[in-house]
Amino acid sequence: MAIISVDAMGGDFAPQAVIEGVSEALEHVRYIDKLLLVGVPEAIESELNRVGCANHPKLEIVAASQVVGMDESAATAIRKKRDSSISVAVDLVKQGRAAAVVSAGHTGAAVAATVVKLRMIEGIERPGIATVFPSPSGPFVLLDAGANVDSKPLHLLHYAIMGDVYARKVLGHERPRVGLLNVGEEDKKGNDLTRIAHAHLRQMPHLNFIGNVEGRDLFGGNVDVVVCDGFVGNVVLKSCEGLAKSIGDMLKNLLKKNMRRKIGALLAKDAFTELKETCDYAAYGGAPLLGVDGVCIIGHGSSNPKAIRNAIRVAGEFVHYQVNDHIKQRIIATNASVSLPPSEL
Amino acid sequence: MAIISVDAMGGDFAPQAVIEGVSEALEHVRYIDKLLLVGVPEAIESELNRVGCANHPKLEIVAASQVVGMDESAATAIRKKRDSSISVAVDLVKQGRAAAVVSAGHTGAAVAATVVKLRMIEGIERPGIATVFPSPSGPFVLLDAGANVDSKPLHLLHYAIMGDVYARKVLGHERPRVGLLNVGEEDKKGNDLTRIAHAHLRQMPHLNFIGNVEGRDLFGGNVDVVVCDGFVGNVVLKSCEGLAKSIGDMLKNLLKKNMRRKIGALLAKDAFTELKETCDYAAYGGAPLLGVDGVCIIGHGSSNPKAIRNAIRVAGEFVHYQVNDHIKQRIIATNASVSLPPSEL
Numbered sequence: 001m002a003i004i005s006v007d008a009m010g011g012d013f014a015p016q017a018v019i020e021g022v023s024e025a026l027e028h029v030r031y032i033d034k035l036l037l038v039g040v041p042e043a044i045e046s047e048l049n050r051v052g053c054a055n056h057p058k059l060e061i062v063a064a065s066q067v068v069g070m071d072e073s074a075a076t077a078i079r080k081k082r083d084s085s086i087s088v089a090v091d092l093v094k095q096g097r098a099a100a101v102v103s104a105g106h107t108g109a110a111v112a113a114t115v116v117k118l119r120m121i122e123g124i125e126r127p128g129i130a131t132v133f134p135s136p137s138g139p140f141v142l143l144d145a146g147a148n149v150d151s152k153p154l155h156l157l158h159y160a161i162m163g164d165v166y167a168r169k170v171l172g173h174e175r176p177r178v179g180l181l182n183v184g185e186e187d188k189k190g191n192d193l194t195r196i197a198h199a200h201l202r203q204m205p206h207l208n209f210i211g212n213v214e215g216r217d218l219f220g221g222n223v224d225v226v227v228c229d230g231f232v233g234n235v236v237l238k239s240c241e242g243l244a245k246s247i248g249d250m251l252k253n254l255l256k257k258n259m260r261r262k263i264g265a266l267l268a269k270d271a272f273t274e275l276k277e278t279c280d281y282a283a284y285g286g287a288p289l290l291g292v293d294g295v296c297i298i299g300h301g302s303s304n305p306k307a308i309r310n311a312i313r314v315a316g317e318f319v320h321y322q323v324n325d326h327i328k329q330r331i332i333a334t335n336a337s338v339s340l341p342p343s344e345l
Numbered sequence: 346m347a348i349i350s351v352d353a354m355g356g357d358f359a360p361q362a363v364i365e366g367v368s369e370a371l372e373h374v375r376y377i378d379k380l381l382l383v384g385v386p387e388a389i390e391s392e393l394n395r396v397g398c399a400n401h402p403k404l405e406i407v408a409a410s411q412v413v414g415m416d417e418s419a420a421t422a423i424r425k426k427r428d429s430s431i432s433v434a435v436d437l438v439k440q441g442r443a444a445a446v447v448s449a450g451h452t453g454a455a456v457a458a459t460v461v462k463l464r465m466i467e468g469i470e471r472p473g474i475a476t477v478f479p480s481p482s483g484p485f486v487l488l489d490a491g492a493n494v495d496s497k498p499l500h501l502l503h504y505a506i507m508g509d510v511y512a513r514k515v516l517g518h519e520r521p522r523v524g525l526l527n528v529g530e531e532d533k534k535g536n537d538l539t540r541i542a543h544a545h546l547r548q549m550p551h552l553n554f555i556g557n558v559e560g561r562d563l564f565g566g567n568v569d570v571v572v573c574d575g576f577v578g579n580v581v582l583k584s585c586e587g588l589a590k591s592i593g594d595m596l597k598n599l600l601k602k603n604m605r606r607k608i609g610a611l612l613a614k615d616a617f618t619e620l621k622e623t624c625d626y627a628a629y630g631g632a633p634l635l636g637v638d639g640v641c642i643i644g645h646g647s648s649n650p651k652a653i654r655n656a657i658r659v660a661g662e663f664v665h666y667q668v669n670d671h672i673k674q675r676i677i678a679t680n681a682s683v684s685l686p687p688s689e690l
Contacts, residue, residue: 125671136595149536183579191576215583218590231536234528246564250481254616261616267609271599282535
C-alpha cells in the first residue's frame, strides 16, 4: 500500500480535473493507502466539496502557496518558487512522507524538481520519460519521450533496461521485445548514436533485444519497448498525437457533408467510439520518469479526470511492484558487464 | 520542356508499376519532352506492350543490365554494380542527355549515385530529401526525411533555404512559413543542434522563419516548410505512415463487427474514400533530393503507378521552374551573410 502526493495545481484543467480524478481514484484504484493533495488549500477544499470528497479518510491536504505556470522556465521555477505545488509534492517524497508523486503540470519543472531533490539511481546518468502508446495489438512503451534531448549511447542502454523492467512489472509482459528506434532495420543503419547503441544492445544479457525498429513498425504490434533519444521520442509522440487528432477531425467533417453520410455515421457511431477509446491516452495513465531514485508519474498537460486517475493508478503499481528496486539490480549487473570506451559514453 | 530518365527497375512493384506510371504521365503530365526508360530492355518492352505504349515517340529505352536490390548496401551497390538501372539513369543526367532522374528504388543507392556522380551545389554540404505531407489544410514539405542522419546546424540552415525555394516554386506558396521541428515552442528549447540552428535561422534574410514547431503543430495548417535532421524526419515520416495505416485498419475492422455498422459504413463510404485520397502519399509525387547539382526525384519504395506519374510530374516542374538555379542564388547570398564559428558548423 502506498501514500502518493498529488500536485493538485498541475495541468491545464487544475485543480478541477485533478480533484475529480482523485475522487475517481479513491473509488477504482488499488494499492492506494493515502493521497496527499498539494496546493492552495481553499481551492482544493472547494473542489473536494464539489465532488463530495471533503473529509475523506484517505485524503490529506498539504499547503503550497505557489503554482508553476506552463510557460515558465523549468530551472528558474524550481529555484525561485520553493513553495510551488510541484516542489512541495516532490519534497514529500524526499521526506519519506509519500512513496510517489503525480503531476500533470509543467513537465520540465516536474523533471527538474524530481532530479534535483530525489537524485538519480546510482549508475544512471539521465532520466527518461516512459510513455505508453496505444496500438491495435496492445500498448507499447516508448522512452525517452523528452527528458533528455541529447542522449549518449549509454543513456539508451539504460533506457532499454528501465523500459524492460517497466514492461515486465507494470505492463505484465513476460519477456518484453525491446527495439531501438532507427531509420532502417539493418544493424548498421542509423546515426552515430544509434549505431553505437545498437552494437552494445546486441551484447546485453537478459534483454530480449529484437534490433532496430522503424517508425512504421511502431503500431504493428511487434515491439513492446521502443528505445530512443528524448528529442526523437518527443517529436514522434507529439506528431502521432497531432496526426490522430487531424484524422479524427477530417473524418468528422467529411461525415457531416450530406444526409446520407450523417445517417451512416449515426448507424456506425459505436465503432467510432471504440476507435476513440483505443486511441485515448487518458486510459494509459501518466508517464513515469524512470531513472530517478523515487517515483514520479508525469501526466499529460491536458489531463482529464480519467488521465489523473490512471496516473495515480500507475504510481500505485509502480510502488507496489517495487519497480525501482528491480531497476537498481539490473543496472548494477549491466554496468558491470558493459564497458563503453570514453568516446562512446 | 524536359527530358527525364526513369529508373524502370526501381521499386517494389517495378517494372510493372513504373511503366504504368510512365504511360499515365505521358497522358497527364506537362513539361515533359521525353522519358528515357532505364533497365532491362526485354522487361521494359514487354510492359510497354502491355500498357499499349510500345513505340511511343516520347519514350526511349536505355539498357542497364543490373538492378540494386532493396537490401543491398548503398555504397557497395554503387561501387560494384556500375550497370545498374539507377547508376545508368543518373549517368544520363551527368552526360547531359537528361535533365532529371526519377527512381522509386533503393533510396540510399539513389542518394549515393546522385551525390557521387552529380556532386553537390557549391556551398551546400549535405543533400536533404524533401517530402510532401498531406494535411487537412493543404500539404506541407518536411526536410530532411532521411538523407543526412547526423546534421550540423549549417545543414539545417541550408534545408530551410532549399525548402523555402521548393515551396515557392513548386508548391506555389508566395511566402512560405518555415518552422524548425523542435520539442517546444520557446526559442531556447531543444537539443544542441536545434538551439544553434534556431538562433541563426532568426537572423536569416528573406526567410519567413516562424520559429519552432512541435510535432503536434505539423498537421494544423500553420507551417509550410518543416526543417529537421534526417534521422528525426525519417522517423516522423514513417511513424505517421504507420499510424495512419493502423488507424485505417482498426476502423475497417470495427466497422465490420455487426450488420448495423456495416450498413452505416456503406452509406458513409464516400467519406472514407475522400479521407483516404487526402492522406494518399501517391498524390503528392516523389521527394526531390535537394542540394545536389542536378535533379533527382525519389519515389516511395512501394510506389504505385499514380505515385510514379506524380514523381515524373514533380521532376518536370523542378526542371521547368529552374529550382536549382534559384537555390544556387539563395545559397550564395546566405553563405555570404551567415558566418558560423567552426564549432557550430
